[in-house]
Amino acid sequence: MKWNNALEDYQYYLKLEKGLSENSIDAYSRDIKKLINYLEVNELNVSAIKISHDNIQQFIYTISKKLSARSQARLISGLRNFFDYLVFEDYRTENPTDLLETPKIGRKLPDTLSLEEIDILINSIDLSLPQGERNRTIIETLYSCGLRVSELINLQLSDLFFDEGFIRVIGKGNKQRFVPINEQTKKYINFYVKEIRTHINVQKEFEDTVFLNRRGKKLTRVMIFTIIKNLAIKVGLNKKISPHTFRHSFATHLLERGADLRAIQQMLGHESITTTEIYMHLDKSFLKEVVNTFHPRK
Template structure:
């Protein structure tokens, strides 16, 4: 079995059987291609079926010289998953990564913005230009609904249920969830649709896409990152932020105001409550206030 054949089969498995998103598929593919490239550069004829533990270990050791611990752990995880798939398909009887330990990682707390910073960011947008109204609506939607970037750019007009106060979001693995949307954000979206979007020459295939670029097509992930970065510069925000910062801020601010962790989990689309619990570590002063307010011995 050749590497490219095994990789294509694995990609189909991840997409069809496990329902992973394109971004996740790209990540797994990129990591496995690093191993393939390493073997090519070293004229190593090992195949996915017979490559040994020693060769995989050597590759990880070499790769680890130029990547941080978190990337190293992801690389090992990707390879372990790939070889587990080969075992599942009866191509191998062992996993050459089983004896390789991942680096110990501390729990990385997400970056967040204060409410005042979010207000400053949004107020700094130049609304004299059509894209200004669009960009304000984008940031408001990111923050008020806690969306991932891909969820934002794939949002459809048919996903808006304003009378019920919800939007439909297609998350990781094409899983659907309904997220509440406040009236202020609804007004921004409605204004954008009626005054900005309707003036755009919408290209075929994007008639239902909510946020469009000037050419009438769906915005890219990179464009959303650029919008956030440029807005931060205009607002004088020195902190390094990304679109995901709005999602983290959404969860943190809800928690600080007493929202139930399970409700936040549902709105974020986390499969496990453990993923959502990371926000419990962000504001210890908030936890102390909760203790003082609700504990009978306080």
């Protein structure tokens, strides 16, 4: 079996059997492509069926000089999943990555923004520009609904159930959930849709997409990252932030104000409560306050 054929089969498996998004499939594929490129550069004529533990160990050793421990761990995990698939399909009898040592990494949590920092970012947006109203609405929606960036750019007008107080979100694995939306965010979305979006020449296939670029097409993930990065630079925010920062801040602020962890799990679209627990980042002062408030023997 040629490498490209094995990779193509694996991609179909991830899409059809695992229900992963295109972004996740691309991420898994990049790990395999790095290995394929290494083999080609070093003129190692070994197939996906015949590649050995030693071949992969040497690949990891070579590429590790350019990667952090976290990136190495993620790469090894990606390769392990690929070879697990080959074993599952009976192409191989064993996984050559089983004996690889994964670098030990500490838990890295994203920065959390305070309410004041979020307000500063939003207030720095130039609302005299058409994209200003759009960008304010984007930040408000990311934060107040705790959306992933992919969920935001794929949000449809037909997903807005404002009378019921919810928006419909299509998350990872094409799973659907309904997320509550507050009055302020509804107001911003309504204003953007009725006063700004109506003046855009919407391209075919994007008539139902909420957030559009100036050419009338869906915004890209990169564009959302760029908008947020430029805002952070503009206000001199000394934190590394991304769209995910607003999602993390949304969940953290809710938990700090006493929201139930399982309710947060549902709103974030986490399949496991364990993911939500790891995701949360609480300081010791808040934990102390919880004990002092709720412990029966306080």
